[in-house]
Amino acid sequence: MALIVQKYGGTSLGTPERIIAVAEKVMATRAKGHDVIVVVSAMSGETNRLSAFAHKVSNTPKERELDVLLSTGEQVTISLLSMALEDRGCPARSYTGAQVHILTNSAHTKARILEIDDQHLHTDLAQGLVLVIAGFQGIDVHKNITTLGRGGSDTTAVALAAALKADECQIYTDVDGVYTTDPRVVPTARRLDKICFEEMLEMASLGSKVLQIRAVEFASKYNVPLRVLSSFKEGKGTLIAAEEPMMEKVLISGIAFNRDEAKLTLLGVPDQPGIAYQILGHIADANIEVDMIIQNIGADDLTDFTFTVHRNDYKKALDILHHTATDLGVREIRGNDRIAKISLVGVGMRSHAGVASTMFKALADDGINILMISTSEIKISVVVDEKYLELGVRILHAAFNLEE
C-alpha cells in the first residue's frame, strides 16, 4: 500500500461530468489499496472569470484582495470533488489552503510555501479518508490568504507529497507526458518515459509548461518521484525522478523554448565591483524574476550588461532601469521584447563535447542569428529573434535526432 498524491488541473475539472470522471479515477487508485490525497486547481476558465470581475470594479486590483478572490476557485472544486466522492461511497474531506495550514510568505499573487502542517492529514488518512486539498493557495503568518501564482497547484501537490513522504506525486493534466519538445511546433516530438529532475527543471523553467518549476524543485529537493499523466487518455505518462546511470546515455533529452522573453541591455556600465547587484537589486526588489544574465568585458573600464525578464515585466523593468541608470553612470539603455529563447537540455552534455557547436552550426545553416548565448552543465540556451522560434526548434529537433 502506497501513499499517492494526485493533482488534477483545471481542464480535468472543467465540467461536472469531468469532476465525476476525476472522482472515479481517484476511487480506482484507492481500490488498488493506496491512500490518496488529491490536489485540485480551479475549474478551467474560473480564474479568468474572476479576474475579469476584479478589473471591472477596479483599475489596479489590490493583490491581497486578488488572492482572496482567486482562491475561491479551488475552494469550489475541492467541495464538488469531495461531494462527488462521498456520493459514490468514498469517504472524503475537503481542505482549503488555510485549513491545511499551508504557510507561505506574504508575497501576494506569487507566494512561496514555507511549511505544511501535516499532522491532522495523517490522522485523516488513518481513518480511511480521501483528502481533497485546494492547490494554488495558502495563508501567511497573519492569516491573510495568499496564492502561489499560475501553476501553483503543482507546487502544492509536490509540497504535500514531500511533507507526507508520499510514494509518488501524479500530476494529471491535458497532455500525456513530457515531450522532447512541444508537439504543436514539432509534430514528430516524442513522449519521454523518464527524465531526471535536473533536466525537467531546465525544461520547465525554460517554458515547457507541463510543470511549474517550483514543483520540480520541491520534488527534486525531497526526492519525490513525480509522474505527469493525462486525465483523458490512459498511459504511463512520464516519470520525473532522480538521475540514474542509465540516463546518461541520452545526449539531449529535449528542447525547451520560451516565447515570452524580453531583454534589457545597459551599455557603458562602469566596470566595478558590485555593479551587477546595483543594477539587479532594484529589479529583484520589484519582484521581477531575472532569467539570463550576461556581462561582456568592454573597453575603457566600461562593460555591457544584458539580462532577460518575462515579457510582462519588461516595461516595469525598463522603468526601474531608467530611474537608476543615472546614479550608475550608464551610457545607454536598450531593450527588446520581441525575442525568444531556445534551449537544448540533457544530462548527457556533461560527458559529451561538441553539442554547442552542432547547435550553432544547425542554426547558422538556416540563417538564424543568435542574439545571446548562455550555458550550464546540462543546457545550452540561445536567444533569437522571436520570428525564428518555431524554425529554430524544428531544426534542432532534427539535428539531434530527437524524433527517434
Added chain:
Amino acid sequence: MALIVQKYGGTSLGTPERIIAVAEKVMATRAKGHDVIVVVSAMSGETNRLSAFAHKVSNTPKERELDVLLSTGEQVTISLLSMALEDRGCPARSYTGAQVHILTNSAHTKARILEIDDQHLHTDLAQGLVLVIAGFQGIDVHKNITTLGRGGSDTTAVALAAALKADECQIYTDVDGVYTTDPRVVPTARRLDKICFEEMLEMASLGSKVLQIRAVEFASKYNVPLRVLSSFKEGKGTLIAAEEPMMEKVLISGIAFNRDEAKLTLLGVPDQPGIAYQILGHIADANIEVDMIIQNIGADDLTDFTFTVHRNDYKKALDILHHTATDLGVREIRGNDRIAKISLVGVGMRSHAGVASTMFKALADDGINILMISTSEIKISVVVDEKYLELGVRILHAAFNLEE
C-alpha cells in the same frame, strides 16, 4: 463619530456596477466621519449557480462540503468590494468568516454564531480601514467552514454590530423598509418609520422576509438599533429598536404571512406527561424547526396533537412520525402541506381587547375557514387553506385600517 455596520444583500451586489455603487455608498457614510464595517452577501444568483453544480456531481451533496462551496460566494464579494474601495482611495480590508473568527456550532448549512473575535477589528478600525466582512459564514471549533442558512448575512451584520457595540446596524436590501404587509399582496401597504424589536421578531419569523429572525433576536438581545434601507432608493427606511411608550398607541403594526407551511396532526395520542417531548424530540433531533404547536384535550385519556413545520421539512417530518407513532400508540397521522399562516402583529394588543374577535369576524364574513389558531401577547396567528392567503391578508389590512 459613530460606528456603523452596513449590510448589503445579493441584489445590491449583483453586478460590477452595483458593487461600485455600494463602494460609493460606503464612502459617503465614511465621509460623514463614521467608522464603517460592511457585511456582504454573495452576488445574487451565485448561490443557485453553485448549488446547481453540487447537484450535478452528487445526488445528496454532503452538508459540510456544501458549506465549503457556498461560502465562496461571499468571499468573492468581499474581495471585489474591497478592491473597488481601495481603487477609489478608501483604505479597506476583506475578511472571511474564518479570518474574523466567527465561531459557530457545527450544524452545517444552518449554523449558529457562538462568538466573534473582535479584537483585531478594533485595531483595524483605529487604523482608518473600512472592514469588509463575509456574511453568512463562520467556522466551528474544528475549523470546518459553516454557513448560517439563507439570510444569514443579516445575522452576521447584527452579531458584529453587537460585538463591536456599533451605533447602528443598517441592512441595505431591495425594499425600502418594513411595510404593514407585503405590498405585492396589498398595494396600499404602508412603510413603517419605526417598529419595535418584538413586533419585528413576529413579523420576520412569520415570513415578512425583510430580515432574518435571528438577526432581529441578536439586535434585540444586545439592543442594537437596526435600520432597513433600500440600496437603490434614497430614504430613511424603517428603524427597528427597543419599544418606546409612543409605540403603544398603535394597535396593529402589520400583517405577516407565510405560504411555506405544512401541518402534521397526531390523532389519539395517549394523554400522559412527556408526550409532547416524545413526539417533537425526534423532530428536533433532525434539525427541523417546529412553528405552531397545538394540543387539544380529547376523550378517553387521548389527545390530538398538531404542529406546523416549513413545507420543505414536511416529508422528512412525516417519515419521522411514521417511525415513532407505533411506539407512542398513536391512532392516526394526518398531514397537510397546502396551508398558509396569517398573523396580526402589534404591541398595542397588550392593552386592547377585541383584536381577535375583529379578526375572526372579518375572515368569517368572507367565508374563510380557520384551521388553527395560536396567540401570543403581541400576535394572533391563524392557519388557513393556502388558497385563501392573499384574500385573507387584504381583508385584515382593510379591517384594521393599516393603509392610513
